[in-house]
Amino acid sequence: MLQPAKPAPALYEARKTVHNRRIDGPFRRFKWLVMAVTLAIYYGTPWLRWDRGPYAPDQAVLIDLAHRRFYMFGIEIWPQEFYFVAGLLIMAGIGLFLVTSAVGRAWCGYACPQTVWTDLFQHVDRFVDGDRFQRQKLDAAPWTWGKVLRRAFKWSIYVVIGFWTGGAWIMYFADAPTLVREFWSGEAAPIAYVTVAVLTLTTVTLGGFMREQVCIYMCPWPRIQTAMMDENSLLVTYKDWRGEPRGSVKAAEKNPGAVGDCIDCTMCVQVCPTGIDIRQGPQIGCITCALCIDACDRVMAEIGRPRGLIDYATLEDCRAEAAGQPPRPAWKALLRPRTIAYFMIWGSIGLAMLFALGLRSHTGLSVAPDRNPPFMLMSDGSIRNAYTLRLRNMATQPRAMTVALDGLPGAAMWSDTTTREAAARFLTVSVAPDSTHTLRAYVVAPSGTAAAALAFTLTTNDAAHESQRAETTFTAPGDTK
Amino acid sequence: MANKRVDEPTGTETVGHEWDGIEELNTPLPRWWLWTFYLTIVWALVYVVLYPAVPLLDKGTEGTLGWTSRGQLAQDMTLADQSKRSVGEALAAVDITQLPGNPQLMQQAVAGGRAAFRVNCSQCHGSGAAGSQTLGYPNLNDDDWLWGGDLATIEYTITHGVRQPAGDDKRQGAMPAFAGSLDDAQLAALGDHVLSLSGKAPANATGAQLYADNCVACHGPTGAGDRLLGAPKLNDAIWLYGGTREDIVRQVKRPRMGAMPAWHDKLDPVTIKMLAAYVHSLGGGEASEPAQVAAGQKADAATR
Numbered sequence: 011m012l013q014p015a016k017p018a019p020a021l022y023e024a025r026k027t028v029h030n031r032r033i034d035g036p037f038r039r040f041k042w043l044v045m046a047v048t049l050a051i052y053y054g055t056p057w058l059r060w061d062r063g064p065y066a067p068d069q070a071v072l073i074d075l076a077h078r079r080f081y082m083f084g085i086e087i088w089p090q091e092f093y094f095v096a097g098l099l100i101m102a103g104i105g106l107f108l109v110t111s112a113v114g115r116a117w118c119g120y121a122c123p124q125t126v127w128t129d130l131f132q133h134v135d136r137f138v139d140g141d142r143f144q145r146q147k148l149d150a151a152p153w154t155w156g157k158v159l160r161r162a163f164k165w166s167i168y169v170v171i172g173f174w175t176g177g178a179w180i181m182y183f184a185d186a187p188t189l190v191r192e193f194w195s196g197e198a199a200p201i202a203y204v205t206v207a208v209l210t211l212t213t214v215t216l217g218g219f220m221r222e223q224v225c226i227y228m229c230p231w232p233r234i235q236t237a238m239m240d241e242n243s244l245l246v247t248y249k250d251w252r253g254e255p256r257g258s259v260k261a262a263e264k265n266p267g268a269v270g271d272c273i274d275c276t277m278c279v280q281v282c283p284t285g286i287d288i289r290q291g292p293q294i295g296c297i298t299c300a301l302c303i304d305a306c307d308r309v310m311a312e313i314g315r316p317r318g319l320i321d322y323a324t325l326e327d328c329r330a331e332a333a334g335q336p337p338r339p340a341w342k343a344l345l346r347p348r349t350i351a352y353f354m355i356w357g358s359i360g361l362a363m364l365f366a367l368g369l370r371s372h373t374g375l376s377v378a379p380d381r382n383p384p385f386m387l388m389s390d391g392s393i394r395n396a397y398t399l400r401l402r403n404m405a406t407q408p409r410a411m412t413v414a415l416d417g418l419p420g421a422a423m424w425s426d427t428t429t430r431e432a433a434a435r436f437l438t439v440s441v442a443p444d445s446t447h448t449l450r451a452y453v454v455a456p457s458g459t460a461a462a463a464l465a466f467t468l469t470t471n472d473a474a475h476e477s478q479r480a481e482t483t484f485t486a487p488g489d490t491k
Numbered sequence: 492m493a494n495k496r497v498d499e500p501t502g503t504e505t506v507g508h509e510w511d512g513i514e515e516l517n518t519p520l521p522r523w524w525l526w527t528f529y530l531t532i533v534w535a536l537v538y539v540v541l542y543p544a545v546p547l548l549d550k551g552t553e554g555t556l557g558w559t560s561r562g563q564l565a566q567d568m569t570l571a572d573q574s575k576r577s578v579g580e581a582l583a584a585v586d587i588t589q590l591p592g593n594p595q596l597m598q599q600a601v602a603g604g605r606a607a608f609r610v611n612c613s614q615c616h617g618s619g620a621a622g623s624q625t626l627g628y629p630n631l632n633d634d635d636w637l638w639g640g641d642l643a644t645i646e647y648t649i650t651h652g653v654r655q656p657a658g659d660d661k662r663q664g665a666m667p668a669f670a671g672s673l674d675d676a677q678l679a680a681l682g683d684h685v686l687s688l689s690g691k692a693p694a695n696a697t698g699a700q701l702y703a704d705n706c707v708a709c710h711g712p713t714g715a716g717d718r719l720l721g722a723p724k725l726n727d728a729i730w731l732y733g734g735t736r737e738d739i740v741r742q743v744k745r746p747r748m749g750a751m752p753a754w755h756d757k758l759d760p761v762t763i764k765m766l767a768a769y770v771h772s773l774g775g776g777e778a779s780e781p782a783q784v785a786a787g788q789k790a791d792a793a794t795r
Contacts, residue, residue, distance in 0.1 A: 022522045380619070383620075457728070
């Protein structure tokens with residue numbers, strides 16, 4: 011048990027900068043593609059236009075916090091419909107479950123913003139300072155003027171990327187072309203400048219300097235994912251039964267059968283963006299970006315051994331392969347009860363949301379009866395109740411709506427803009443586009459009317475004839491004595 | 492005692508404790524974590540210097556920025572006052588009879604009046620402006636007005652109050668007490684006659700005669716009342732002090748007459764205008780006379 015005296019481990023550990031080596035291969039090219047698509051979506055989306063007519067903004071995706079509207083192409087979400095956005099977030103969550111149970115940490119390896127931006131910044135490093143060995147050399151070199159200039163140049167590129175990232179973010183919250191003009195002429199809201207400054211700082215810090223530390227120390231997702239994966243989830247795996255014991259090509263020639271396929275060239279370690287050694291087995295630092303597969307496959311091709319010493323494989327595949335059983339088809343790893351269940355949940359939420367979006371009404375009516383006083387005796391003995399009606403017009407054009415009384419025979423109503431002389435069973439109101447119209451309605455019933463249930467109905471006077479109904483009560487003397 | 496050992500697969504020392512066979516590796520923290528910790532300490536020190544922070548015996552340290560929560564409140568209040576100023580100026584410039592022609596300003600006036608009503612008027616008239624029959628405070632929601640229910644009249648009533656000893660003579664109408672001059676039988680007959688004006692009792696000749704002799708001057712032959720004198724309508728369903736014969740007889744014997752403070756020396760004209768707009772908006776407001784509107788238009792033109 012007792013170990014020989016060893017220096018006590020340090021309490022704190024300096025970060026070892028990862029200088030990952032350039033590599034090309036199918037997974038690297040796939041990463042380029044994902045990076046291009048995700049960055050294009052992020053930077054480009056605010057500039058897409060979508061014609062909604064003269065009364066609504068023409069930005070395709072817009073989170074209009076000031077007016078509490080969320081526009082996404084043909085869909086406009088009001089605050090009370092936020093469950094649609096919540097549904098989208100739930101779908102994103104279940105989607106992560108689905109992806110993780112099927113193909114492991116694919117999100118971490120390809121699409122996570124931290125991965126995409128880290129990749130981008132590592133390419134900047136490579137562009138300014140050269141590949142792995144030049145960068146290691148420059149890191150160890152003393153601070154000469156040349157190094158200072160080089161670092162200043164590199165870090166200014168970091169800041170530009172960070173600034174663009176923050177700058178694109180704010181475009182989602184206001185009309186992009188207008189905001190760009192206001193931003194550069196100093197007329198934009200202070201929060202716009204603060205947001206850009208904060209996001210520039212966080213982008214440069216997290217993407218330029220923290221990098222893999224975010225995945226290893228800060229992100230909760232790798233911890234959650236370990237609970238989501240099972241023996242049938244795809245992992246980037248080093249096939250140790252094939253690779254061990256490691257030995258050089260010469261050793262293999264001298265003594266065939268005594269050494270495995272791994273020649274210990276450490277290419278897999280050199281290309282790793284998080285600086286781990288995949289040969290130590292699955293670990294939290296592995297984001298399954300598969301660059302080590304590209305690297306190992308190249309080496310195996312060069313020395314004429316079959317590819318796939320490091321490969322995407324499930325634990326179950328590994329067990330079967332190590333035992334010498336034939337590999338099973340890939341669809342068996344993907345189509346399992348677990349992935350099918352996740353897909354069904356994900357799909358049914360999506361279908362339910364599409365269904366609800368298709369059926370939702372673009373009008374709304376809510377009624378609040380006055381409670382203080384609950385009723386009013388008029389000089390002719392009739393009884394008046396007052397109600398506050400809220401008429402919602404979610405369409406992007408003004409609409410005339412008819413509000414009518416349903417029930418309480420003999421009653422009539424007027425509003426705060428008309429007089430009792432004009433009292434009738436219905437009112438016609440014009441509601442501005444994309445807004446809620448508040449209306450006070452006075453309902454008067456003849457003397458002696460007893461308290462009764464009452465409903466208001468709303469019908470739009472356009473071709474859609476959308477209708478809503480809101481139930482309330484009519485209060486009369488005698489029942490509140 | 493700590494029982495440290497080196498964990499075989501990782502080569503890392505354990506912290507030396509064991510819980511049900513579970514041990515913890517003594518993995519070093521990243522250095523930047525330590526820096527972040529130091530940064531929070533620096534942040535706290537800067538905060539202590541800039542902002543009120545350390546409590547002393549009688550008061551706390553003030554901070555070099557001079558920030559206080561009271562100062563923040565005062566600043567916010569000033570900003571709120573400034574944002575309200577434009578509405579106040581617009582309201583001060585317009586005659587109240589012209590308000591209905593400007594729906595947006597009317598809406599703002601009603602909103603301001605609602606707030607002012609809660610502070611100044613709800614003590615008597617109630618927060619819903621329903622008044623109180625027991626206490627004799629008029630209901631402001633209905634369509635029965637003692638002195639008149641158009642915007643300008645309501646504004647006048649609020650400004651000058653009702654039955655103020657040193658106040659305006661247009662709001663002084665009083666009813667004599669008949670306790671000594673009429674006997675109980677006469678009072679009962681008169682009460683029945685008053686009820687008959689709104690069809691709640693059969694007509695009787697004694698009561699009609701007494702009414703014609705004593706009441707017609709102010710309340711009118713049909714009981715329509717007189718707003719110039721503040722004489723209530725007697726032929727409708729609304730009774731300020733109760734609508735039974737006993738209530739009416741009690742009121743005839745020893746009349747209760749409400750008073751309201753004059754608000755011109757307590758509130759500014761804009762607030763009074765907003766209050767009038769609010770009370771008018773409660774559902775019983777009457778339209779202004781065309782002559783009033785024309786006069787208001789002229790007054791507006793003169794002030795411009």
